[in-house]
Amino acid sequence: MNLSEIPIRVEPNLAEEGLGGGVKALLHEVLTMLERLVSTGTEGAVDLRSLPMTPDDWQGLYAALGEGGVDAVFESNGRSRVRETAVPGVWWIEHRDADDNVVASFLEVTTVPPLLTTDLVDVRAGIPRLRAMLTQAGAQAPFHGGQYDG
Amino acid sequence: MADSDSTQTVGEALRAQGISRRDFLKFCTVTASLMAMPPLAGRAMAKQLASMKRSSVIYVSFQECTGCLESLTRSFSPTVENLIFNVISLDYDDTLMAAAGEAAENAREAAMQKNWGKYVLIVDGAVPTGDGGVYHTAAGKSAEQILAHVAKGAAAVVSIGTCASFGGLPIAAPNPTGAVPVSDLVTDKPVVNISGCPPIPAVVTGTLVHYYTQGRLPDLDSYGRPLAFYGNNIHDRCYRRPFYDKGQFAKTFDDEGARNGWCLWELGCKGPVTYNACATLKWNQGTSFPIQSGHPCLGCAEPGFWDGGSFYAPLATGKWGRAGETRPRDMAFVAGAPAGIGAVVGVGAAGWARMRRKHLEDKPREEED
Numbered sequence: 001m002n003l004s005e006i007p008i009r010v011e012p013n014l015a016e017e018g019l020g021g022g023v024k025a026l027l028h029e030v031l032t033m034l035e036r037l038v039s040t041g042t043e044g045a046v047d048l049r050s051l052p053m054t055p056d057d058w059q060g061l062y063a064a065l066g067e068g069g070v071d072a073v074f075e076s077n078g079r080s081r082v083r084e085t086a087v088p089g090v091w092w093i094e095h096r097d098a099d100d101n102v103v104a105s106f107l108e109v110t111t112v113p114p115l116l117t118t119d120l121v122d123v124r125a126g127i128p129r130l131r132a133m134l135t136q137a138g139a140q141a142p143f144h145g146g147q148y149d150g
Numbered sequence: 151m152a153d154s155d156s157t158q159t160v161g162e163a164l165r166a167q168g169i170s171r172r173d174f175l176k177f178c179t180v181t182a183s184l185m186a187m188p189p190l191a192g193r194a195m196a197k198q199l200a201s202m203k204r205s206s207v208i209y210v211s212f213q214e215c216t217g218c219l220e221s222l223t224r225s226f227s228p229t230v231e232n233l234i235f236n237v238i239s240l241d242y243d244d245t246l247m248a249a250a251g252e253a254a255e256n257a258r259e260a261a262m263q264k265n266w267g268k269y270v271l272i273v274d275g276a277v278p279t280g281d282g283g284v285y286h287t288a289a290g291k292s293a294e295q296i297l298a299h300v301a302k303g304a305a306a307v308v309s310i311g312t313c314a315s316f317g318g319l320p321i322a323a324p325n326p327t328g329a330v331p332v333s334d335l336v337t338d339k340p341v342v343n344i345s346g347c348p349p350i351p352a353v354v355t356g357t358l359v360h361y362y363t364q365g366r367l368p369d370l371d372s373y374g375r376p377l378a379f380y381g382n383n384i385h386d387r388c389y390r391r392p393f394y395d396k397g398q399f400a401k402t403f404d405d406e407g408a409r410n411g412w413c414l415w416e417l418g419c420k421g422p423v424t425y426n427a428c429a430t431l432k433w434n435q436g437t438s439f440p441i442q443s444g445h446p447c448l449g450c451a452e453p454g455f456w457d458g459g460s461f462y463a464p465l466a467t468g469k470w471g472r473a474g475e476t477r478p479r480d481m482a483f484v485a486g487a488p489a490g491i492g493a494v495v496g497v498g499a500a501g502w503a504r505m506r507r508k509h510l511e512d513k514p515r516e517e518e519d
Contacts, residue, residue, distance in 0.1 A: 043190065044189075044190075045189035045190045046189055047183050047189040049183060050183070050186060074172060076170070076172060076173040076176045077173065077176070077177075080176055095176055095179065095180050097435050097436060098435060099435050099436060099437065101435070101436040103180050103183075103436070104179055104180045104183040106179070106183075106189055108189075114175060114193060115172060115175060115176070119171040121161070121165070121171070122165075122170060122171055125165065
């Protein structure tokens with residue numbers, strides 16, 4: 001692999017972005033939450049829709065936090081998106097309704113948002129389904145040495 | 151009407167219907183945000199609701215048009231708000247239930263006895279008390295008697311819509327049926343008013359969810375309405391506010407101002423004195439609200455809006471509110487000088503407008519020709 005093929009993730013330089021006062025204050029709050037997460041394990045969150053943010057503030061916040069490596073989307077009465085920002089542990093979560101209107105927007109400071117985890121109750125509910133699928137597959141096409149008969 | 155398996159938790163009932171924990175967590179998170187609760191409250195809400203048994207709700211209707219129930223139940227696609235019906239067990243609603251007559255009444259009695267002291271009573275419609283209450287009777291009982299009976303074992307009462315909250319249309323002058331709001335008759339239980347003609351479904355949902363998760367009604371304003379939704383007036387959240395501030399007003403429904411979406415103050419908008427979440431939550435899953443559709447706000451979430459004079463007379467004419475009734479919160483605005491209007495509109499000008507209107511009303515008809 002030569003140098004130009006090494007993937008590079010750009011860390012946003014907050015000092016150069018010219019952040020508005022509201023965004024700076026918000027990021028200071030997020031910083032405090034991150035420090036608390038590391039020292040005590042306490043998670044935090046900010047409801048972005050409760051803040052008086054201008055369109056410039058939204059853009060500034062998005063630019064400042066950047067995008068991380070995880071981007072998950074799920075459908076539930078509208079699309080919801082869970083993205084880790086370029087700041088590890090800071091997740092941007094956006095919920096939309098069936099008409100694609102944003103109904104909630106949060107920053108969560110956590111190692112992994114609960115929305116990305118699977119409840120054990122759901123896991124238990126899925127086991128019989130997989131078992132039934134395997135049983136059916138086994139009945140229809142016997143498995144021989146790693147290959148299914150056609 | 152109600153699910154027969156009352157031992158199921160809400161979480162179990164949701165899973166049985168294919169609604170995942172993730173779906174429910176989203177619902178709770180969005181609802182908590184709507185209620186201006188702390189950001190992580192949605193998680194606690196989801197956990198608490200999922201583990202509780204479905205709570206009994208009894209819904210009774212009196213002098214109403216059914217618009218409130220339609221608002222809550224009708225949607226073109228499953229909505230977040232509809233999920234509330236998975237949290238509650240709607241044990242009685244004479245509009246929705248298949249049973250009728252004595253079977254329906256017996257179902258209500260059974261639900262009341264089984265959940266005595268714990269069920270939530272939802273009421274829509276005003277209650278007629280004139281002439282012994284004959285203007286609304288069911289199963290031989292007047293609305294007043296039914297309300298008194300059903301409210302006895304309720305943990306809380308939710309008045310849905312302006313009719314139940316403040317009397318609405320039935321109480322409008324001359325109030326021929328002696329209609330009164332629910333809160334005039336139920337004085338020994340917590341009562342929350344979710345006014346609006348009809349109210350926004352998310353407001354109903356949010357209030358119920360708050361009650362079930364916090365064990366109490368949300369903080370209320372002086373009219374008994376949840377502050378989270380009724381704490382701001384339409385004017386202060388209206389997207390046409392910049393036009394008001396610049397003095398750009400539509401003067402007719404088809405002029406240049408109307409076509410450009412200018413402020414509807416001069417066409418009678420009651421936004422400045424109306425407290426509701428229409429401008430932010432909007433209607434039909436956030437599609438629009440009256441002002442966005444080009445019609446001035448009627449003030450339908452406020453007491454006495456039907457008696458507030460013409461829907462198309464500007465607030466400055468001073469007719470808002472029932473005769474003899476003043477509400478300091480509103481009159482302070484009407485008496486002030488809205489920015490951007492060329493002439494100062496104060497109490498003096500409002501008084502002049504009243505005098506002129508009375509002069510026109512009193513003038514013999516032949517003189518108007």
